[in-house]
Amino acid sequence: MTKNPLLSVNQLKTYFYLDRNRVAKAVDDVSFSVSPGETVAIVGESGSGKSITALSIMQLIDKPGKVIDGTIHLQDTEISKLSSKEMTKLRGNEIAMIFQEPMTALNPVFTIGNQITEMLKKHKKMEKKPAQIEAINLLKTVGISRAEEVIHEYPHQLSGGMRQRVMIAMAISCNPKLLIADEPTTALDVTIQAQILDLMVEMKEKFNMALLLITHDLGIVSEYADRIIVMYGGQIVEEAPTKELLRTTEHPYTKGLLESLPNIKEDVDRLGTIRGTVPPAYNLPNGCRFYDRCPFAMEKCEHTNPPLYQLTNNHAVRCHLHEKEGTE
Numbered sequence: 001m002t003k004n005p006l007l008s009v010n011q012l013k014t015y016f017y018l019d020r021n022r023v024a025k026a027v028d029d030v031s032f033s034v035s036p037g038e039t040v041a042i043v044g045e046s047g048s049g050k051s052i053t054a055l056s057i058m059q060l061i062d063k064p065g066k067v068i069d070g071t072i073h074l075q076d077t078e079i080s081k082l083s084s085k086e087m088t089k090l091r092g093n094e095i096a097m098i099f100q101e102p103m104t105a106l107n108p109v110f111t112i113g114n115q116i117t118e119m120l121k122k123h124k125k126m127e128k129k130p131a132q133i134e135a136i137n138l139l140k141t142v143g144i145s146r147a148e149e150v151i152h153e154y155p156h157q158l159s160g161g162m163r164q165r166v167m168i169a170m171a172i173s174c175n176p177k178l179l180i181a182d183e184p185t186t187a188l189d190v191t192i193q194a195q196i197l198d199l200m201v202e203m204k205e206k207f208n209m210a211l212l213l214i215t216h217d218l219g220i221v222s223e224y225a226d227r228i229i230v231m232y233g234g235q236i237v238e239e240a241p242t243k244e245l246l247r248t249t250e251h252p253y254t255k256g257l258l259e260s261l262p263n264i265k266e267d268v269d270r271l272g273t274i275r276g277t278v279p280p281a282y283n284l285p286n287g288c289r290f291y292d293r294c295p296f297a298m299e300k301c302e303h304t305n306p307p308l309y310q311l312t313n314n315h316a317v318r319c320h321l322h323e324k325e326g327t328e
């Protein structure tokens with residue numbers, strides 16, 4: 001855990017009670033922290049638990065899901081204990097979140113200007129006129145040059161990249177300490193993806209926020225994140241500062257993710273893939289959750305799920321191959 005973290009998540013468990021016999025352990029004993037101003041990426045395939053971790057932090061888990069254990073602190077506030085009313089106040093003010101598809105967060109029947117000004121009136125208690133001026137300023141801050149026109153437009157009139165810029169404008173409007181972005185660029189063209197990530201990092205620096213990026217794309221975040229957390233089967237399997245993780249990758253799953261990235265110097269035919277799929281959260285293996293897909297699997301791996309071994313101060317890996325050099 002980081003010293004004086006902004007966000008600290010401790011032993012978080014979020015389960016989904018699908019029916020009498022099936023419990024999906026979507027997030028299963030996850031602990032990590034984010035420092036003020038830091039960019040941390042949580043990386044994993046679909047079904048790894050990364051998005052459920054983010055939604056758990058925001059208290060946005062719906063039935064049949066439930067946070068059943070663990071604590072979440074934003075500095076000294078234990079947000080996992082806040083009432084839904086207190087949490088609504090905190091969302092938007094202290095923590096903001098943007099999603100993969102802005103259309104799900106934007107209201108299609110109101111103009112962009114209306115949605116931003118309503119937010120400013122609600123969270124910053126601004127009067128209508130100053131809120132309208134601030135909405136235009138915010139749109140300009142996120143690189144929308146024709147902001148005076150865009151405030152009169154509806155979400156469907158904008159491109160995906162523009163809608164995500166609007167979401168970022170709304171997210172930063174109340175100066176949050178932490179911005180959580182769940183697959184913010186997945187629905188966008190490759191050229192726009194980099195622009196949006198560049199914009200988020202620029203805003204993070206300008207407004208002194210920390211950034212928690214949730215993504216399946218290790219390639220993209222390796223350019224932006226200070227630290228990477230790799231999740232698999234609802235658990236953290238590797239965590240390290242980005243440079244160290246790329247230089248000394250230790251977990252077979254992280255190695256597989258890296259090998260499956262296109263390398264412009266290599267022939268694309270030589271791209272690696274990780275065989276198989278992520279196990280369903282309601283039917284996890286007893287042993288290592290990566291056992292079925294791991295090229296290094298040993299007998300022990302079938303029956304015993306490894307602990308997260310601490311290799312150095314800031315590099316941890318959940319794999320029996322590191323039993324001797326790591327501490328639990």
Ligand code: SF4
Nearest residue numbers: 288291294301319320
């Ligand atoms: Fe592979 Fe075993 Fe390590 Fe799991 S514990 S990642 S199966 S070597």
